[in-house]
Amino acid sequence: xxxxxxxxxxxxxxxxxxxxxxxxxxxxxxxxxxxxxxxxxxxxxxxxxxxxxxxxxxxxxxxxxxxxxxxxxxxxxxxxxxxxxxxxxxxxxxxxxxxxxxxxxxxxxxxxxxxxxxxxxxxxxxxxxxxxxxxxxxxxxxxxxxxxxxxxxxxxxxxxxxxxxxxxxxxxxxxxxxxxxxxxxxxxxxxxxxxxxxxxxxxxxxxxxxxxxxxxxxxxxxxxxxxxxxxxxxxxxxxxxxxxxxxxxxxxxxxxxxxx
Numbered sequence: 001x002x003x004x005x006x007x008x009x010x011x012x013x014x015x016x017x018x019x020x021x022x023x024x025x026x027x028x029x030x031x032x033x034x035x036x037x038x039x040x041x042x043x044x045x046x047x048x049x050x051x052x053x054x055x056x057x058x059x060x061x062x063x064x065x066x067x068x069x070x071x072x073x074x075x076x077x078x079x080x081x082x083x084x085x086x087x088x089x090x091x092x093x094x095x096x097x098x099x100x101x102x103x104x105x106x107x108x109x110x111x112x113x114x115x116x117x118x119x120x121x122x123x124x125x126x127x128x129x130x131x132x133x134x135x136x137x138x139x140x141x142x143x144x145x146x147x148x149x150x151x152x153x154x155x156x157x158x159x160x161x162x163x164x165x166x167x168x169x170x171x172x173x174x175x176x177x178x179x180x181x182x183x184x185x186x187x188x189x190x191x192x193x194x195x196x197x198x199x200x201x202x203x204x205x206x207x208x209x210x211x212x213x214x215x216x217x218x219x220x221x222x223x224x225x226x227x228x229x230x231x232x233x234x235x236x237x238x239x240x241x242x243x244x245x246x247x248x249x250x251x252x253x254x255x256x257x258x259x260x
Contacts, residue, residue, distance in 0.1 A: 008051055008128035008152045008175035011099050012209040012230060015050055022231030023257045024211055025238050026053040026103070028071035030080025034088045038095075040242055045098045047250055048257030051127070053233060056082050056104035063132045063180075063214075067236040071243070082108040082117075089124035099127030101154065101175070106133050109142075118145040128152035128175040136172045143172060154178050159199055166203055176209035179229060181216070200228050219259035226260040 015022050025044050029037050037054075044052050055068065057075035064072065082104065089100065102121065109117045109131070121129065129151060134142060136155060146153040152175025157166055159180070170177060179200055204210050212225050213233030226232050234256055241249040 007150065008099050008101060008154070009209070011051060011127070012176055012211075016209070016230060020050075021226045021229070021260050022050040022209075022211060023048055023260045024051045024053055024101075024213070024231050024233040025049050025253060025256070026055060026213075026233060026235030027239060027242065028055040028057060028068060028075050029085045029088075030057055030075030030078055031071040031239070031243070032074045033078045034080060034084065037088070038092055041092070041096055041100075043250055044253065045096055047253040049098055049253075050231070051099045051101060053101045053103050053130070053235070054085075055235075056085055056102060056108060058105045058108060060107075061105065065236055067240050071239045082112050086117075086120045086124050089126065090120075093125040100125070101128040101130060101152075102126055103130040103132070106131055114141055115145050115148075118149040118151060121151055122149040126151055128154050130154045130156070130178060132156060136168050139172060146174070152176075156180050157203055159196060161199075163202065167206065170203070170206045170208050173208055176211045176231065177203060178233070179203060179210050179212045180214045181212050181225065197228060204228075204230070219255050222256050223259040232256075232260050 012022055027037065027040050027044070031037070041052060057072035057080055059076065061069060061072065129146065131142065143153055153173065154175045155169045155173045156178045157169050157180065161169070200210065209230040211231030211233055212229035213235065216222050216225060216232055216234050217237040222232050222234060238253060241252045
């Protein structure tokens, strides 16, 4: 089990019990290097992050927009790998008190070794994992080892997911359900309508915490979607702020926390 029973699900239950919504910022590990990642993780914690989503750089992403793709390129250019990230997190784990969720594509994990990945993730106090290219039908070994090593596994639901598929994903998810707010890539414009509201309310009615990401880029959008979701995930806007305006990043991230 992760440190202090620090699974993502337990953290979200605690937040909900306190009448709050979760703020889940995203950054790319190794952008521009792991030393800077350590500093940014502390800034995210100090600015009110409830859970932190930490990306693993990959050469061929499916869902990442230009901002996160460029962050991955910077990380890869600095020599960042999954192995180095896990070792870094083992050394860093006692310096942070916020659950960390790793977002990684399957190829690095498959090459690393599935059980080895979950075992080492447990040593690093990883609270949960997201595999954007993992379908529920192919997830059995990943779900098995996630359960064995006490790590939550999080699946994605799209606005186009059918009720039958939503139910299947809900059953498989143990941390929260990642609701993708748009049919596109990260960083794209956020456009929500009555169909979205009806769909996300249906997803929430099935009993698992629902956190919404993709397209949330400012305080107004963060505040709006927090009315419907149990947590709000902000990625591209934060990655961009750290890269382009690092001196203003803390203020921007704090304003997102206040809006949620």
